[in-house]
Amino acid sequence: MTSPLLQVENLCVSFPGTGGARVRAVDGVSFTIERGKTLGLVGESGCGKSTTGYSLLQLIKPTSGRVIVDGIDIASLSRREMRPYRRRLQIIFQDAAASLDPRMSVGDLIGEALDIHGLARGTARLPRIRKLLDLVGIPARLLQRFPHELSGGQAQRVAICRALAVEPMLIVCDEPVSALDVSIQAQIINLMQDLQKELGLAYLFISHDLSVVRHISDRIAVMYLGRIVETADKHEIFGSAAHPYTKALLSAVPVPDPDMERTRERIVLRGDLPSPANPPSGCRFRTRCPVPIDDCAQIDPPWKTLSETHHAACIRIQGIPETSLFEGVRY
């Protein structure tokens, strides 16, 4: 068995909060990402999914834990030592236009990435930029345009292009299509899938949109209040979700099918996400859980193995659920 591309072990990120309390935004997260595969990281706002993405790139220094790339723990590297790894690990954001320097043209934005890492110098530079733009479907006539002259979809293509310019192995995608209209969103998702196939890229795809995540991911990790609560292959999550939070999350996603929408069972959670500065004792989800028992307040739920690829942290799980949330719907 080959080693995974990226291995995150017990990652913790905490920030100083009010009154001396630490806000534990990410609290012991572990996962691996395989070469050429996509891990979807889902959860509600404030659950720590973006912080996880930033801290594995060392954009926010993790408080503790390891991030292993090619056998090296990059969390222990200095900024200078980190540099070669920056080429390997790239990121794109939700607001692509804001992530591009407004005073640089499209050509310069891509060129800058090449220059920093000393790729394609001199006469090779421009043809390389053109080739990269072609790869993401940006016509060469936009080479001299500035970010404000681009549509939302075009700006995201340029951001992807800039990430690709340095030939990364992994791109952290932080809600990359959430701000786009569905018709444009589908263009970008297809582009990302094509690029993955062509270049063997791996993605950490961070999103709150489970429909999009289902579409693009191979594996899925569900986060709640700084912890991963369930992780599995895509078909296992959507076919037999085990954790009550995952079930509730899936049942809350609207489906564009009137008959199904009006007949399917919906688990409506009570209340809001508790504060990560003061998480509930035991299981963090217990305050909103539809099926809590007394033990949930005492026991920090250990991982239960449901299959070789399917794990969930909940003491209420007996076995693998047999019914799918979408059972009975055939297309």
Place this chain on the structure above:
Amino acid sequence: MTSPLLTVNNLRTSFRSDRGTVRAVDGVSFTLNRGEILGLVGESGSGKSMTAMSIMRLIPEPPGSVEADELRFDGIDLLALSERQMLDVRAARIAMIFQDPMRSLNPVLSVGRQLTETLRRHLALDGAAARRRAIELLEMVGIPMAKSRLGAYPHEFSGGMRQRVMIAIALSCNPSLLIADEATTALDVTVQAQIVDLIKTLVKDIGASVIWISHDLGLVANLCDRVNVMYAGRIVESGPIRDVFYRPSHGYTLGLMSCTPRIDLVGERLRPIEGLPPDLSRPMTLCPFLPRCAHSVDRCRTERPALIEEQPAHWASCFADLTGSWRQTT
């Protein structure tokens, strides 16, 4: 048969700009019956919000201009009202909820003050009565410890709770029409489910009609009785919810359905709508969706299709025959 609550006939909303006149709403007509929930879907810039803002008479004129052959709400000609008269309609008869409650609530006034302000203005309640009613309203929308939350400011509430406050204000005067403009878009799905349930129950209780503006087809499928699909400032398809979702009859509706990733379906590649929406400052003589349409026929290139009733109550402006191009359900 009773008359509709709202009749919009040939609504045209445009803006003067350096590049000429931008037709944000370009001849929109529809009716809304009492107790009905009507969905308004389409991409950004399709004119959904502009239609709502025009009905509410919230478009600043100039630079905007709102014209219509008829804009009638419960027997009142909205276009004939002065701004002063319109103030009595807004909030009291037609209420609106926006996407971002932080921007529509006043950050320097307590939520209690913002609730009682509406009640005192429209229902002429005195301070104590308004306060009692405000507490009732906050309890109705599920805000715990309502009494002690009256003095709290918007920033002290979570996003979901703020939207509940907005709903409490919107429903405070028992409006006959509630316009919700992307009311749950900024919320997490679990909170969205709570808010949608809440709105469903409350509008039923007070018998209000709803215009539900959203880009989320799933929400519209859940909530609405009928749906208008908008593109480039026009309604391109309109009909009962099941008819439109199971037998889409406009190339754009079909495109929208095919490019939406669905949580209940596995694996097939998304079929995006290529290209971008048109520039609304350019005059359009053909179907505005033609350059992006995957189903166009020869006739699309010679004349513009009118909105016609293809099936009873199901209208579409499309020359293509889309029968069988969408999976049929039930």
